[in-house]
Amino acid sequence: MDKFIVTGDLHFRSENPRSRKDNYCDALLAKLYEVFQIAQDHRVKAIIIPGDIFDSSNVSLPTIIKLAHFLEACKENFAIDVLVISGNHDLPAGNKGAINRTPFGLLTELGYLYDVEAADISSPELLSSELLPTDMMESWITGCGFDYQTDTPEGANQYQTGQTYDPDGDYPRIHIVHSMLLAAGPSFPMRHTLIDEVETDADIIISGHYHDGFGIIRRPDGKLFLNPGALCRLSASQAEMSRTVQVALLTVNSKTDFHAELIPLQSARPAEEVLDREAIVEKKEHENWLESFFDSLQQDGEEKFLEVREIVEKIASLENVSDGVKLEALRRIGEAREKLGGREVSAGA
Structure with missing residues (x-):
């Protein structure tokens, strides 16, 4: 049996968003620390973050160092790997070719984060990797970060694992995307992809990008879709005021036996204490x-x-x-x- 904790976007930054009344960075780190604690309590194999680790590809050096020190301490205290893909805020204009020159690329290069798009976790060459425990290979995990074609007809293949199907495999295929996946069409024009229309060879799709999240959706064909919502609250919109900040616990027992549940974060203070609605009026x-x-x-x-x-x-x-x-x-x-x-x-x- 494998377990994973799934979060939404982080949008790590040092300066406060206009709508926040508290210290945004400190609040985000407190929530992220609780995520590691939950992961330890449930003895998970890894924490999965589906993109937008940083709020910008041009955050300051002190901001990068602050998150790096935090992740280094968590790695020592919890010994839990963090699996990620790149989001639109992690890259300049969705250019994956620049990923090695970004804060996201730096933290993956240093080993604080593991970019699952860079190499398939189930690949034989990673069996002896120091980045991940050997038993991680029991689960088939792939990913596709954000780029120019995300949520367009040309980007429909981003939901495919790109791996050969193994009918005798014991574990489901988990695929991570940074896509505006929605259960229903939006009320205004925006790029999006409807969950019902996704064609994928994966058994489980984990997505970020959509901050409100859609929770847990299992389609009639048995495929599971997860997005617990962003770990951050950047605005004081009505949706953010009423949203529960939470993570998802994904449990995988076998190729056909897997499920997820949502876990609210205790460190997330009530919206009215941290969000300022006056900014909306202004x-x-x-x-x-x-x-x-x-x-x-x-x-x-x-x-x-x-x-x-x-x-x-x-x-x-x-x-x-x-x-x-x-x-x-x-x-x-x-x-x-x-x-x-x-x-x-x-x-x-």
Whole structure:
């Protein structure tokens, strides 16, 4: 039997979000420490975090060091591995080619985090790895971090494990994604993927990105989907005010016998104690202006594409540009944004 603790996004940062009344970083570390304690109590094989470890790919060095020291202490005290994939906030413009130059890449290189997309955990070459215990190989774990194609038709294969199916295997296939997986369509236009429409060869899909989370959903075909919601509360939206901060305990007994349960975090203080709703009211005038701006764009026959990748994809579609050229353009934009971000950080320092 294998057990895993599954969290949502961390968005680790040093500065306080506008809506927080407490010390956000200290609160997040307290919750993360409780996650390790829960993992130890249940004797889990690993903690799984499906992306957005950091709030930005350009966080300051003191912020990186603070999380590194915390993870180092937890590794010594609990001896529990942390399995991750990269989220959109971990990378500049979704550019996976830059991952080794990011705080996320640094912590995986130092061994504080283990990027499951970098190598299949069930691969023979990892059997003697010092990063993971040998009995971890009993579970088949793969992952796909966020990139330009996530939640698009071109990115539909991100839910596939990429592994050959073993009909005689004893354990289910666990696949981790950073996708806007939803149980139902959103009330406003946004990139997303419906759980009912996911085609996957995995038995268990663990996802991040969607902060509200959808909890635990088992489809009629038996496939299990998990997202307990983000470990952080960055805004004072009504959804965040009413959301329970929790983790999921995934228990795997056999290839066909697996289940999950949600565990609320005791260290998460009541929303009204840590979130400031006044910021929402102050932003109302700005939001009204944005709505008027969007209306004017529509009247001019323009599309409401605000994300860089959406603009590129629109131009590529209009000009009949090949997918190869489109992806190269997105890659270069990602590199340019990374360089710009680096200059901004240096200037700020």
